[in-house]
Amino acid sequence: xxxxxxxxxxxxxxxxxxxxxxxxxxxxxxxxxxxxxxxxxxxxxxxxxxxxxxxxxxxxxxxxxxxxxxxxxxxxxxxxxxxxxxxxxxxxxxxxxxxxxxxxxxxxxxxxxxxxxxxx
Numbered sequence: 001x002x003x004x005x006x007x008x009x010x011x012x013x014x015x016x017x018x019x020x021x022x023x024x025x026x027x028x029x030x031x032x033x034x035x036x037x038x039x040x041x042x043x044x045x046x047x048x049x050x051x052x053x054x055x056x057x058x059x060x061x062x063x064x065x066x067x068x069x070x071x072x073x074x075x076x077x078x079x080x081x082x083x084x085x086x087x088x089x090x091x092x093x094x095x096x097x098x099x100x101x102x103x104x105x106x107x108x109x110x111x112x113x114x115x116x117x118x119x120x
Contacts, residue, residue: 005072011047011083020047020085027109029102031092035085036110044078046071047085054088063088066096070103077104079111 011017024037039045048067050060067086086106092099 005068009043009045009075011045011085016045016083017047017049017085020083024083024085025113027106027113029105031089031099031102032106033087033089034106034109035087036082036113039081039083041081044075044081045083046075047083049085049087053090054092059094062094063092066094066099067103070096070100074100074103074107077107077111082110084110 011020020035020037024035026033026035028034046068048064050063052060054060054063067088071084071086084106
């Protein structure tokens with residue numbers, strides 16, 4: 001599997017974000033809130049939602065770059081094809097390894113949720 005992150009694997013449409021928020025499953029880690037929903041596409045998609053509470057534009061863009069890279073490197077570990085929306089919490093750090101460990105927990109929850117182990 002290629003490790004690229006083409007634009008088709010990004011959630012950009014407001015309707016898609018709302019669909020995941022309203023009908024998807026929700027979870028939390030220390031620095032992230034995430035929503036996910038199975039999709040009918042042959043690939044998973046990622047959406048990022050950062051508010052200005054996170055920090056100024058430079059900091060928000062840094063966090064987005066880190067989260068996209070972590071997703072890109074770990075998307076092969078997801079068993080199902082899902083739409084995933086990540087919402088970083090205020091005070092999120094930029095420690096790549098800490099965020100990577102949290103994303104591994106997200107993947108575990110998604111894999112469990114796709115198997116039907118998480119209730120809505």
